[in-house]
Each structure stands twice: as structure tokens, then as C-alpha cells.
Amino acid sequence: MDNKKNIILVGMPGAGKTYIGEKLSEKLKEFKFVDTDALIEKRLEMSVVEIFENRGEIAFRKEEDAVINELINSEDKQIIALGGGAFRDKNIKLLKKNGVIFYLKAPINLLYERIKNEATRPMFLNSDNVKIKLAKILEEREPNFLKANFIIEQDKYTTEELLNYIIKEYEILKDCIDILPSPVFITNGDFNSFEEKISQYVSGKGLVLIDEKIEKLYGKRLQLKNYPRYVLKEGEAQKNIKNYEKIIDFAIQNKIERGDTLIAIGGGVTGDIGGFVASTYLRGINLLHVPTTLLACVDSSIGGKNGINTLRGKNLIGTFYQPKAIFCNLNFLLTLDDKQFKTGMAEVLKYAFIEYSCNSETEYNLLEYLEKNIEQIKSRDEKTIEEIVRICVELKSYVVFKDEKEKGLRQILNFGHTYGHALEKISNYKLTHGEAVARGIIFAFELALKNRLISRKYFERSMNLLKSYDLYTPIKSVNKKVVEVMELDKKIKNGKINFVLPFCPKTVEIMKINPQSFIHS
Structure with missing residues (x-):
């Protein structure tokens, strides 16, 4: 499954989007590099500066939106360098749905050094102080830039390191749904690569909470670096205070700290009680969901609801607590019994x-x-x-x-x-x-x-x-x-x-x- 076929680079003028994009396309031969500003210039047969001067910014933005829609609807895999003002509310959801977005963040001084002698930047024409103008534009645009999937502080990487980072993170995120802050990965791949992907999201030490049936069927294949694991019996009746306290005690015995990660592997019951433990233990540790039933894949693992039951009713104790990520491997559904498939x-x-x-x-x-x-x-x-x-x-x-x-x-x-x-x-x-x-x-x-x-x-x-x-x-x-x-x-x-x-x-x-x-x- 490959939902997000495009690599999208956003950032300020002078961030190096075109340079990095061209270098990426040399490494990723199956991708075509496109610079939206250059494409607009070619179509209108005038420079961006001339478009601003002769037609105005509104006309330019309209053309820019049309180009983005066309690129997003293309069947090609593309590395797209967006113009500095293109990544705005109108386009963000569309771009996120069809690509993995990287914000190339650079300090004002670095941006200034790169563009101070250029005459092709319409936003800086007739500006007495380019650095002040840069700071003002950054203040306006950065709230949107920060909505990118990844924020790369360029001064911390060599060019080669930055390129390898983008390629690595694209491979991780290209097959996910990321409408929510918690990316949802849907795969039917082998368990080795699946486990590797999960491990990339584990912060600190890991603690595994796993459904009893899943442990019997898949425990040997899901080693997860031999993290300590608590095996939970099947059934809604297991979502109770007594089991909650046992899992908390298990975490304490294994010296799980606030920066560590609970990995809940199982159906809705495991996810619900696991989420409640993660949200309350030490006032919150990291949480990953690995749903193994159809019901958990389509519903209970998504959205951050968790809880336990009482003698009086279902889910009367609980919190809203979003996981860092959700990993659905549809191979788990092959061993799901008919009754559980039907419940999903x-x-x-x-x-x-x-x-x-x-x-x-x-x-x-x-x-x-x-x-x-x-x-x-x-x-x-x-x-x-x-x-x-x-x-x-x-x-x-x-x-x-x-x-x-x-x-x-x-x-x-x-x-x-x-x-x-x-x-x-x-x-x-x-x-x-x-x-x-x-x-x-x-x-x-x-x-x-x-x-x-x-x-x-x-x-x-x-x-x-x-x-x-x-x-x-x-x-x-x-x-x-x-x-x-x-x-x-x-x-x-x-x-x-x-x-x-x-x-x-x-x-x-x-x-x-x-x-x-x-x-x-």
C-alpha cells in the first residue's frame, strides 16, 4: 500500500527547496523533480517577479493552486518544491493526503545570506531591510510550515545527511494515514519489517501489553527487542480495576519511566486498558497501538479513547489519550475467528x-x-x-x-x-x-x-x-x-x-x- 506517492518540500525563500529537491531526484531515479515556481514561469512565459508586477499576487496564487492540484492528481511519483507561500490552509490537507511533507527550516541569517543578492524574489523587491522582511514573512508563514510531517533544522545536517534523513522518513510514512497527529500505518507485509517500523516509534524502553491469543499465535515472531511483556487474558471482562493495578505494578517492577513506551498488541480490550494505563501511569507515558482484530483496526484503536469497566457499566472510567502511532498489519486478520470478524x-x-x-x-x-x-x-x-x-x-x-x-x-x-x-x-x-x-x-x-x-x-x-x-x-x-x-x-x-x-x-x-x-x- 503506497498512499503518499510524493515528497513535498516546503519552507521560506532561500531554504534550498530546489537544490535539495534536485539532489533527491538524483538518488531516487523513479521520482520526477518539479519546482512549482519554475513550472508557473514556464507556462506563463514570464518570471515570478514579472507575474507579480503585471498580474498581481492574487493571480499568481490562483495559478499556483491550479498547478498544485494538477501535480497532486498526477500518477507520477514526484519530488515537489513548493513556492514559499504555497503551503497555506487551502492546500495543506490535499498535500498531506498525497505526500509526505518536509519543512526545510533555516535560521534567518542563513536565509538572508542565500537571497540577499537575488533579484528574482518578488516579496523582497523595494524592501530597504531584507532581513526584517524575512522575519516578518517567517512569522506569518511558519504556523503553517510547522504542520508538515517533518521539520528539518538544516544547520544540524550536512547535505548528504539531510537527503538520507528525508529518504528514510519518507519510506516510513508513505503508507500511512495521518489526518490525526497519530499516524495510522496499514500494511499486509511480513512481520520482520512490521516490527522494525514499530521499533522506530519506541521512545526509551518498551513495555508490551499483549492479548493472550496473539501471544500464543504470534509471540515468537513478535520479539520487539525482548521488551518485558504482560500477557492479558481475552474478553471484555478483563477491562477492570484489578487488571489495571496488575499492569501498573508490572510497569513499576520493570522500572518503566515517563519517557518510555507502552505497546498495546491485541483487540479492543487490550487497546482500551493499555491506553488507560499509558495515560495514567506516571501521569502519562508514550503509547503505540498494534490492533489485531478488525474491530480494533477500524475503530477502537483510532481516536484516543480508552478506559475500563466497573460493576455498574462499560468504560465508566477512562481518558482521552492519543497514541504516538497505530500499526495495522492485516495479516493478523487471517487467524481471526469468524465471530470476531463478524463483530468487526x-x-x-x-x-x-x-x-x-x-x-x-x-x-x-x-x-x-x-x-x-x-x-x-x-x-x-x-x-x-x-x-x-x-x-x-x-x-x-x-x-x-x-x-x-x-x-x-x-x-x-x-x-x-x-x-x-x-x-x-x-x-x-x-x-x-x-x-x-x-x-x-x-x-x-x-x-x-x-x-x-x-x-x-x-x-x-x-x-x-x-x-x-x-x-x-x-x-x-x-x-x-x-x-x-x-x-x-x-x-x-x-x-x-x-x-x-x-x-x-x-x-x-x-x-x-x-x-x-x-x-x-
């Missing part, structure tokens, strides 16, 4: 039903994709599974990016979960999370149909899709115990809960509902 598909279906409400910048048509590829998905076709994991990760990332702490938009991710969590609790976690969420989705659809929020056609289409993935269970009545558990939900306020209901295809709305009303529904 419930979360995938959730994203299909809420896609338009996620406000992403791409239309994925996940609902249609799931309808057309039922057999490929159920047989775990490699490319099809990779595609649905990528789509779900991107959808959730867009939501979390806009609302990390669940103050508004992120609440749509609870579609099917409020009712589902209550079912899990009263079943003493004999129902899997996905089975419970699927029933929660069905309940939400039936409630929406009864209240005429959706058409019967969309209701039947949705139920047929759930049946296709063996996730349909009719809801006969609402158990009073379910309502009692829902009344302890984290999101309840003044006796009403924010309940997510379908409104039209691929769209949901949040409505305040008294759970007691469900008994009579």
Missing part, C-alpha cells in the same frame, strides 16, 4: 450508515461498496479488506480531528453503541461488542422508522445489509434492565441521553431522548 463488521457497517455525517472531504460510498462486495469481504479478500479498513480509518479520523473530546460531532460515532453497551453489560459480556452494536443499530433504525425519520425503503435496505453479514437479530421488546444501564451512560444529562438515529441514507442526527420512553416504544 458491525463497526464497518456503522461507518456506512453515518458516512455523510462524518463531514469528510471524500465521498467513499462505503454503503454501496459493502453491498457490492459481500462475498469478497466474507472470504477476507486482501485488497477488499484493506480498502474497507482504510475508509473506516479515514472517516473516523476526520470526525476525531474536528471533535477530539466528543463535545459535538464525535457523538455520531456512538450510533448503535448506547443501546449496544447496555446489552453487553446485562449479558455479562457474553455478547460480543459487535453483536451488541449491531442490535443497537437495528433498534435505532426501528425507532427512526416508527417516528417517520426514515423511509421504509431505506429501513429495509439497511436490514438486508445487516442480514447479508449475519448481523441481523430482531428486537422484540426493550428490557427494563437495559434502560437502567442506559441511565448510567456517560452522555446522559438531566435524565435525557444523546441518542443517534438515522435520518436519511448515510446520515444520522443526535436527539435527546429519555431512556424510559424506550420501555413503551
Whole structure:
């Protein structure tokens, strides 16, 4: 998987973007070097200075945007040197989605020495003090430059070291989704290279928290430098205070310090309790997630939520704490039993039903994709599974990016979960999370149909899709115990809960509902 085909260089005038770009292209023969300013000059048959003088900066920026769009949509692998003002809000997300971005940072004095005698820099024409002008432009532009994937302080590297650094970091990041601060790597490669990639993100010493089944199946292949490892038994019931304290004690025994890293390898249970340990031990240590189930890959490992259960309910104790990185190796899914694969598909279906409400910048048509590829998905076709994991990760990332702490938009991710969590609790976690969420989705659809929020056609289409993935269970009545558990939900306020209901295809709305009303529904 190679999502980010371009290497993109940004920085101030005089940062050496063209020089470094040309040198990179000599090393990376499959890449074509493009300087956006030079390309604009060639197309308009005048220099950048002449364009500014004759057409003005607005016209130049318009041409610059068009060139960036064209380059990004090219099938070629490119090293792109952006003009100093091109890396602005309008273009950042597009560029990040299609390339790995390096900010070539240089001190003002170095920039000044490089450009003081040049007559080709329009921003510095008629300026009495170039150094002051440089400082002013840097102050305006650097907040955007700092959004690059990597910041390279040039005075700390020789040219050769800088080139090798860019190539190395590009290889690491080219196949990741980095809408959130935590990059998400999706691969189906061998475990040796996978382990090497994980190790590159470990700060200090490592401590491994690993699911019992994964330890039995893959423990010998995942050595991870023989870091101390705590093996956690399977099942939602393991997310409790007692196990939390045991893991904390294990960290203390192994002298894990604040700069060290916890690596959580397993499904949602391992990730949830591991994230909670990392966020609270010594007031926070580094965290890496290695999800090994479909559910964890598409949902629970993304977004920074973690927690443990109490006797009263699920995830009543927890924090928001972002991992440094997330590593999804889809080879883990080959040994996932059918029940756990199905539980992950419930979360995938959730994203299909809420896609338009996620406000992403791409239309994925996940609902249609799931309808057309039922057999490929159920047989775990490699490319099809990779595609649905990528789509779900991107959808959730867009939501979390806009609302990390669940103050508004992120609440749509609870579609099917409020009712589902209550079912899990009263079943003493004999129902899997996905089975419970699927029933929660069905309940939400039936409630929406009864209240005429959706058409019967969309209701039947949705139920047929759930049946296709063996996730349909009719809801006969609402158990009073379910309502009692829902009344302890984290999101309840003044006796009403924010309940997510379908409104039209691929769209949901949040409505305040008294759970007691469900008994009579």
C-alpha cells in the first residue's frame, strides 16, 4: 500500500527547496523533480517577479493552486518544491493526503545570506531591510510550515545527511494515514519489517501489553527487542480495576519511566486498558497501538479513547489519550475467528450508515461498496479488506480531528453503541461488542422508522445489509434492565441521553431522548 506517492518540500525563500529537491531526484531515479515556481514561469512565459508586477499576487496564487492540484492528481511519483507561500490552509490537507511533507527550516541569517543578492524574489523587491522582511514573512508563514510531517533544522545536517534523513522518513510514512497527529500505518507485509517500523516509534524502553491469543499465535515472531511483556487474558471482562493495578505494578517492577513506551498488541480490550494505563501511569507515558482484530483496526484503536469497566457499566472510567502511532498489519486478520470478524463488521457497517455525517472531504460510498462486495469481504479478500479498513480509518479520523473530546460531532460515532453497551453489560459480556452494536443499530433504525425519520425503503435496505453479514437479530421488546444501564451512560444529562438515529441514507442526527420512553416504544 503506497498512499503518499510524493515528497513535498516546503519552507521560506532561500531554504534550498530546489537544490535539495534536485539532489533527491538524483538518488531516487523513479521520482520526477518539479519546482512549482519554475513550472508557473514556464507556462506563463514570464518570471515570478514579472507575474507579480503585471498580474498581481492574487493571480499568481490562483495559478499556483491550479498547478498544485494538477501535480497532486498526477500518477507520477514526484519530488515537489513548493513556492514559499504555497503551503497555506487551502492546500495543506490535499498535500498531506498525497505526500509526505518536509519543512526545510533555516535560521534567518542563513536565509538572508542565500537571497540577499537575488533579484528574482518578488516579496523582497523595494524592501530597504531584507532581513526584517524575512522575519516578518517567517512569522506569518511558519504556523503553517510547522504542520508538515517533518521539520528539518538544516544547520544540524550536512547535505548528504539531510537527503538520507528525508529518504528514510519518507519510506516510513508513505503508507500511512495521518489526518490525526497519530499516524495510522496499514500494511499486509511480513512481520520482520512490521516490527522494525514499530521499533522506530519506541521512545526509551518498551513495555508490551499483549492479548493472550496473539501471544500464543504470534509471540515468537513478535520479539520487539525482548521488551518485558504482560500477557492479558481475552474478553471484555478483563477491562477492570484489578487488571489495571496488575499492569501498573508490572510497569513499576520493570522500572518503566515517563519517557518510555507502552505497546498495546491485541483487540479492543487490550487497546482500551493499555491506553488507560499509558495515560495514567506516571501521569502519562508514550503509547503505540498494534490492533489485531478488525474491530480494533477500524475503530477502537483510532481516536484516543480508552478506559475500563466497573460493576455498574462499560468504560465508566477512562481518558482521552492519543497514541504516538497505530500499526495495522492485516495479516493478523487471517487467524481471526469468524465471530470476531463478524463483530468487526458491525463497526464497518456503522461507518456506512453515518458516512455523510462524518463531514469528510471524500465521498467513499462505503454503503454501496459493502453491498457490492459481500462475498469478497466474507472470504477476507486482501485488497477488499484493506480498502474497507482504510475508509473506516479515514472517516473516523476526520470526525476525531474536528471533535477530539466528543463535545459535538464525535457523538455520531456512538450510533448503535448506547443501546449496544447496555446489552453487553446485562449479558455479562457474553455478547460480543459487535453483536451488541449491531442490535443497537437495528433498534435505532426501528425507532427512526416508527417516528417517520426514515423511509421504509431505506429501513429495509439497511436490514438486508445487516442480514447479508449475519448481523441481523430482531428486537422484540426493550428490557427494563437495559434502560437502567442506559441511565448510567456517560452522555446522559438531566435524565435525557444523546441518542443517534438515522435520518436519511448515510446520515444520522443526535436527539435527546429519555431512556424510559424506550420501555413503551
